[in-house]
Amino acid sequence: MDFSVHIGSLTLKNPLIAASGCFGYGVEYADTIDLSTLGGVAVKGLFLSEREGHAAPRIVETPAGMLNAIGLQGIGVRRFVDEHMPELRARRATVIVNVCGTTIDEYVEVSRILSDTEGVGAIELNISCPNIKEGGIQFGCSLTGTFDVVNAVRHVTTLPLFPKLTPNVTDVASFARAAEDAGADAVSLVNTFLAMVIDVETRRPSISNVVGGLSGPAIRPIAVRMVHECRQAVKIPIIGMGGIAEARDALEFIIAGASAVQVGTANFVDPFIWAKLLDGMTDYMRRHGLSSIGDLVGTLDAAAREAGSHA
Amino acid sequence: MPVDVSAEVIANTPLSGHYNVLALAAPAIAAAAAPGQFVMVKASRGHDPLLRRPFSVFEVLRDRRGLPLGISLLNKRVGPSTSRVYSAKAGETIACLGPLGRPFTVVEPPADAWMVAGGVGLAPFAALAEALRAREVRTTLFYGARRSEELFYLDFFRNLGVALEITTEDGSAGEQGRIVRPLERRLAARDPDDEVMVYACGPEGMLAATARAARTYDRPCEVSVERIMGCGMGGCYSCVVPMRTRSGGVHHVRSCLAGPVLRGDDISWE
Numbered sequence: 001m002d003f004s005v006h007i008g009s010l011t012l013k014n015p016l017i018a019a020s021g022c023f024g025y026g027v028e029y030a031d032t033i034d035l036s037t038l039g040g041v042a043v044k045g046l047f048l049s050e051r052e053g054h055a056a057p058r059i060v061e062t063p064a065g066m067l068n069a070i071g072l073q074g075i076g077v078r079r080f081v082d083e084h085m086p087e088l089r090a091r092r093a094t095v096i097v098n099v100c101g102t103t104i105d106e107y108v109e110v111s112r113i114l115s116d117t118e119g120v121g122a123i124e125l126n127i128s129c130p131n132i133k134e135g136g137i138q139f140g141c142s143l144t145g146t147f148d149v150v151n152a153v154r155h156v157t158t159l160p161l162f163p164k165l166t167p168n169v170t171d172v173a174s175f176a177r178a179a180e181d182a183g184a185d186a187v188s189l190v191n192t193f194l195a196m197v198i199d200v201e202t203r204r205p206s207i208s209n210v211v212g213g214l215s216g217p218a219i220r221p222i223a224v225r226m227v228h229e230c231r232q233a234v235k236i237p238i239i240g241m242g243g244i245a246e247a248r249d250a251l252e253f254i255i256a257g258a259s260a261v262q263v264g265t266a267n268f269v270d271p272f273i274w275a276k277l278l279d280g281m282t283d284y285m286r287r288h289g290l291s292s293i294g295d296l297v298g299t300l301d302a303a304a305r306e307a308g309s310h311a
Numbered sequence: 312m313p314v315d316v317s318a319e320v321i322a323n324t325p326l327s328g329h330y331n332v333l334a335l336a337a338p339a340i341a342a343a344a345a346p347g348q349f350v351m352v353k354a355s356r357g358h359d360p361l362l363r364r365p366f367s368v369f370e371v372l373r374d375r376r377g378l379p380l381g382i383s384l385l386n387k388r389v390g391p392s393t394s395r396v397y398s399a400k401a402g403e404t405i406a407c408l409g410p411l412g413r414p415f416t417v418v419e420p421p422a423d424a425w426m427v428a429g430g431v432g433l434a435p436f437a438a439l440a441e442a443l444r445a446r447e448v449r450t451t452l453f454y455g456a457r458r459s460e461e462l463f464y465l466d467f468f469r470n471l472g473v474a475l476e477i478t479t480e481d482g483s484a485g486e487q488g489r490i491v492r493p494l495e496r497r498l499a500a501r502d503p504d505d506e507v508m509v510y511a512c513g514p515e516g517m518l519a520a521t522a523r524a525a526r527t528y529d530r531p532c533e534v535s536v537e538r539i540m541g542c543g544m545g546g547c548y549s550c551v552v553p554m555r556t557r558s559g560g561v562h563h564v565r566s567c568l569a570g571p572v573l574r575g576d577d578i579s580w581e
């Protein structure tokens with residue numbers, strides 16, 4: 001069975017990628033699972049320098065989901081390259097680095113450093129973190145901002161480039177188009193949905209940042225709809241995510257038009273989820289007589305559904 | 312290297328209307344667990360509640376030949392997950408990932424060990440007491456609770472040869488007041504040349520006061536912190552604790568990886 005996925009010059013062994021911010025720098029899991037068996041590892045978002053992030057509490061559970069405002073705590077790109085890239089290379093992980101910035105110059109500089117680093121497979125441009133004021137989201141919520149930052153980074157790297165889109169906009173497909181126009185190799189979506197939880201006894205917000213990003217199974221149907229909309233708007237591959245917890249969830253995204261998928265929150269619940277997802281997908285392909293996962297991408301049968309609803 | 316076990320409930324022993332001890336069959340976790348480590352427990356199937364919850368390894372259970380059989384958890388019912396753990400039935404299975412985290416440093420004689428527990432903060436001290444007593448370390452448990460009905464496992468500690476100092480907030484057992492009071496008295500009375508290691512687990516205020524007292528009397532102190540955790544593996548950066556930096560600032564560390572046992576002195580107590 002052929003699970004390989006091609007995105008720009010990058011080949012993934014299979015379509016399952018650990019989502020950024022949900023898998024540390026990858027090395028945390030290296031003794032627990034074989035990193036080389038994943039399609040890719042998207043590491044925690046990195047700025048040029050270290051950041052401490054927000055105070056605790058940083059997460060709260062919600063029905064079938066969770067809210068987080070970590071605040072992009074991180075060790076900065078240089079320490080990541082020095083301290084963690086050697087191990088990720090040795091473990092043969094396909095490394096996708098989630099790049100953050102407060103200015104276009106910072107995105108460019110971080111991307112330049114990664115382009116000069118052996119073993120980086122791709123750059124995922126985080127223009128969609130809802131949890132910090134000064135970074136990313138100001139680009140991700142404006143069409144010209146999205147175009148400008150993708151375009152600027154495109155000029156300094158030949159690495160596959162995947163802008164990661166926010167769902168906190170009215171028409172996500174237009175942002176996918178702006179990213180494609182600026183030279184992106186693919187788009188990743190979705191990042192988390194801006195949300196809020198209040199403790200009614202104390203009347204205080206449940207997390208220190210007041211608002212945070214909603215992830216997990218609760219968001220999946222919205223994320224699938226957004227992948228479906230983007231599929232119709234752009235030609236470049238889509239990396240879909242949001243609430244995947246079982247093989248059929250991943251298949252839903254693939255049928256909607258995603259070439260690969262990421263799993264975030266569900267990895268918290270089950271760090272051994274990867275082999276289970278792949279088994280489930282293998283079983284599905286066997287039942288449906290498919291030999292290549294690529295043959296399933298974007299195969300939504302919209303007409304049949306409409307006919308069915310009249311029956 | 313943690314394992315994820317679908318652990319069968321061997322026994323569920325209620326201790327009160329809110330506390331219970333859940334014994335789980337998990338030989339691989341029991342064999343690897345060190346005192347102070349924790350497991351991530353998924354008490355319910357499905358997505359509500361979604362995340363696992365961290366629990367200290369309370370006891371390491373052994374069969375008649377002394378081989379590791381499983382672990383027990385000391386649970387206090389406060390929310391949906393802990394309510395599930397409270398009402399779990401023998402024969403059910405519960406997903407249990409571990410062992411995780413950095414354990415306590417188990418001292419050797421001639422050092423004495425003083426364990427300071429507040430409420431459900433007793434959780435890591437059964438396993439620690441066994442390890443200490445196996446090394447013949449003179450061990451004292453300072454144990455504070457709201458009232459006498461919330462003091463558990465006293466005979467277990469007595470049978471291990473652990474000395475007890477008890478306080479309750481309502482005075483229904485031991486001295487009335489907070490556990491830090493007798494701890495401070497004993498620290499003040501102790502000959503500075505006799506080594507003591509202080510271990511603490513419990514509410515944040517108690518941990519801070521214990522760390523402060525240990526520092527005042529220049530004693531090493533390890534505290535086991537409890538934070539809201541997303542994954543227990545270092546993946547999410549949810550469970551951070553602010554640590555003092557040399558330059559006078561703070562640096563957030565993940566309590567699942569750097570802890571849950573941290574040096575009391577290193578934490579930036581608010």
Ligand SMILES: Cc1cc2nc3c(=O)[nH]c(=O)nc-3n(C[C@H](O)[C@H](O)[C@H](O)COP(=O)(O)O)c2cc1C
Pocket residue numbers: 019020021022044045068070072098126129164190191192214215216217219241242243244262263264265266547
């Ligand atoms: C705790 C946490 C931290 C995250 N950190 C990042 C991050 O650093 N960069 C990023 O692009 N997305 C981040 N995300 C978003 C995820 O990568 C993903 O887009 C989102 O959670 C939806 O997928 P899921 O429902 O499978 O978790 C984070 C999500 C969570 C839950």
